[in-house]
Amino acid sequence: MTTTAFSLSTPLNPAALQRLLPALVLADSVRFPTGSERLECRSESDDTRKRLAAQLDQLGVSWDSRVLPVMGVGDPSSLYQCADAVLTLIIPPAVQLPPDLIATLAQGDVELRALRRLSPGEPGIAERELAVEFYLDDWSRCTLLRENLQNLASRWELDLTLTASDSKRPRRRLIAFDMDSTLIQCEVIDELARRAGVGEEVAEVTARAMRGELDFRESFRERMAKLRGLDAREIDEVGIHLPLMPGARALLRTLRAQGHYTAILSGGFDYFAKKVQSQIGVNEVHANHLQIIDQQLTGDVDGEIVDADRKVLLLREIAAREGIAMDDTVAVGDGANDLPMLATAGLGVAFHAKPRVRESAPCAINHGTLEALLYVLGVPR
Structure with missing residues (x-):
């Protein structure tokens, strides 16, 4: 498992982040440790990192990258700690990523701090579902978006569940x-x-x-x-x-x-x-x-x-x-x-x-x- 840090020349606005999303969800996890001008991609596949770099080029975003020595940035416990809320996206087989997901979050001034892929699937692949956790910054603002998220899920025929980040920590239940x-x-x-x-x-x-x-x-x-x-x-x-x-x-x-x-x-x-x-x-x-x-x-x-x-x-x-x-x-x-x-x-x-x-x-x-x-x-x- 390798973690690559990408430093970006310009911040990623919601439209750019949405276009980048199909590449981001192929990584095992991604963090935005200092906002939208830096991201850390953790992946076993060099193809995933290359795809992410190519997508940045298509967006006209200059970048440089380096491999980080720390391997634990994708550990779930550290991801839960960086967020107040977790949005779980579950896309059935053959269904594409919703094109207005990031825009929906931006409407509520909700910041995406990290994401983690839970399934081996890829958007639009017929055989498998895709499941991704999005780690968000403010629980109170997120809950105000619940109706919008439900409407988005209904429109694109997928599942979106919003929970407090603490509800995700592993324990006996x-x-x-x-x-x-x-x-x-x-x-x-x-x-x-x-x-x-x-x-x-x-x-x-x-x-x-x-x-x-x-x-x-x-x-x-x-x-x-x-x-x-x-x-x-x-x-x-x-x-x-x-x-x-x-x-x-x-x-x-x-x-x-x-x-x-x-x-x-x-x-x-x-x-x-x-x-x-x-x-x-x-x-x-x-x-x-x-x-x-x-x-x-x-x-x-x-x-x-x-x-x-x-x-x-x-x-x-x-x-x-x-x-x-x-x-x-x-x-x-x-x-x-x-x-x-x-x-x-x-x-x-x-x-x-x-x-x-x-x-x-x-x-x-x-x-x-x-x-x-x-x-x-x-x-x-």
Whole structure:
């Protein structure tokens, strides 16, 4: 790994920095230690440095360079210390860098102090996503740009998540997941309803509840009542064919390797949550227990319903039991009943969520797979 310092004849204005960005994101990391008249490029590839130099020439910016003896300038901890906020950019395969990213930051008078590439991808390459962290100077000014960044992400069909730099530092965390439409690609209650012959009417109520148009507890009891009399053998059939969300296995494998504690906090059913647990290795699960009498669903559940308030309580209880500070908790979900949990956690992430949840959650992943959560946590691929 080599670090090359480029001294520039003129400062890089936002337009020049945007044109330089495709070359910058190919480096392992880049720092601007004294503003826009100097940059330090850390890369294993000499081609990356040559491409950066060629782009400076095209911009008409004179430069000279030297190799720095210090090899640690790209260390993540030093990058987090130089910034108050981190903007994580996750671009799906075959999608180009947004041409107005730097201009959007400049509108809020936000300074780019460094960047680090988290993925092996390159902008526009079809096979792989590109993930980059941008280290920014002022958290308060950055938060004022949140709506503009969300609009930019929506316009270019990519993900942009903004977090305080301290949230990126590595440590053991509690990471809690909703299950239905988060870890699996369906709502189990809708699958059971289809087998009971009431699929459309239950799915409509589910959709309204997830959008926040109905009280979850009341809608849950209404939907459960429609399952009364369903043969319990249908539960096994649904459980056999649970479709995991893309990236779920790889995400949990990485989280386990890093020592994080994981939990499923679901308004669905524990039978299916335990199936998912056995497949991907979640530490513990909390969900509703279907009540079955004479091999038929009664239309009710045993025990307390796991609703939005219950999820928050469980998140706090698990964190306290595991000795994990609430600032070191992460919650991931997609529905309105997840919003209190997302707001309570140190970092709340809406995953392919309903519009209200996307707009209200601190962070949102709308285009990437579940593995994109690793990028939000600052974990390189």
